Amino acid sequence: xxxxxxxxxxxxxxxxxxxxxxxxxxxxxxxxxxxxxxxxxxxxxxxxxxxxxxxxxxxxxxxxxxxxxxxxxxxxxxxxxxxxxxxxxxxxxxxxxxxxxxxxxxxxxxxx
Amino acid sequence: xxxxxxxxxxxxxxxxxxxxxxxxxxxxxxxxxxxxxxxxxxxxxxxxxxxxxxxxxxxxxxxxxxxxxxxxxxxxxxxxxxxxxxxxxxxxxxxxxxxxxxxxxxxxxxxxxxxx
Numbered sequence: 001x002x003x004x005x006x007x008x009x010x011x012x013x014x015x016x017x018x019x020x021x022x023x024x025x026x027x028x029x030x031x032x033x034x035x036x037x038x039x040x041x042x043x044x045x046x047x048x049x050x051x052x053x054x055x056x057x058x059x060x061x062x063x064x065x066x067x068x069x070x071x072x073x074x075x076x077x078x079x080x081x082x083x084x085x086x087x088x089x090x091x092x093x094x095x096x097x098x099x100x101x102x103x104x105x106x107x108x109x110x111x112x
Numbered sequence: 113x114x115x116x117x118x119x120x121x122x123x124x125x126x127x128x129x130x131x132x133x134x135x136x137x138x139x140x141x142x143x144x145x146x147x148x149x150x151x152x153x154x155x156x157x158x159x160x161x162x163x164x165x166x167x168x169x170x171x172x173x174x175x176x177x178x179x180x181x182x183x184x185x186x187x188x189x190x191x192x193x194x195x196x197x198x199x200x201x202x203x204x205x206x207x208x209x210x211x212x213x214x215x216x217x218x219x220x221x222x223x224x225x226x227x228x
Binding site: 031033035040041042043044045048050088090098099100101102103104105 | 116118144146154155156158161203205207209215216217218219220221222224
C-alpha cells in the first residue's frame with residue numbers, strides 16, 4: 001500500500017526565518033496536495049501539484065513536485081506567526097479516484 | 113475557495129446512542145464526498161468514499177454497519193455512528209470535491225465526538 005512520509009515531524013523557527021517541509025511517497029503520485037490544519041479544526045487547501053517538476057507559489061509559500069512525482073517540498077519564506085499550524089501532504093496514487101493518503105503531518109511553531 | 117460546512121462541531125453522547133454528522137457543500141455540487149477519522153496528534157485516516165446516489169465505498173477495516181453513510185444529494189452527505197461506544201470517540205472530518213476544481217478536496221471544520 002502507498003505511504004507518505006513527512007519530515008520533519010515538528011519544527012520551531014524564529015519569525016522571519018525560512019523553512020522547508022518534505023513529503024516522500026513510496027509510489028509515483030497522480031497528484032500531491034498540501035493542506036494546513038490548526039489543531040482540532042478542518043484542513044485548509046494550500047496547493048495541488050500534478051505534473052513532474054511542477055512548482056507553485058502563493059504569497060510566501062512555494063511547493064514543488066519532483067520529476068518522478070514521488071517527492072514534494074513546501075517552502076515558507078520569511079515565516080510569520082500566522083504560518084504556525086500542522087502541514088499535511090496528501091497523495092493520490094491511484095488515478096483520479098480522488099482518494100488521498102496523508103502523511104503524518106509536520107507541526108510548525110513560529111516564535112515571535 | 114469552495115466552502116464545506118460540517119455540523120455539529122462537537123457532540124457528546126451516551127454509550128449506545130447513535131449520532132449523525134452532516135457535511136454540506138455550500139457553493140458547489142459535490143460529486144464525491146469523503147469521510148475521515150483523525151486520532152489526537154495523528155494523521156487523517158480515510159473511512160469511506162461516497163458518491164451521490166450510490167452506496168458508499170468503505171476502506172478496509174471500517175465497519176459499514178457501524179458507520180452509515182448517506183449521500184442523498186449533490187450537496188449533502190451524512191455519517192451516522194450507530195450504537196456509539198467510547199472507542200468511537202474521535203475527530204471526524206468530511207471533504208467534498210466537485211464543481212470547477214473537481215480534483216481538489218475541500219474539507220469541513222470537523223466534528224469532535226465524545227462518547228461517555
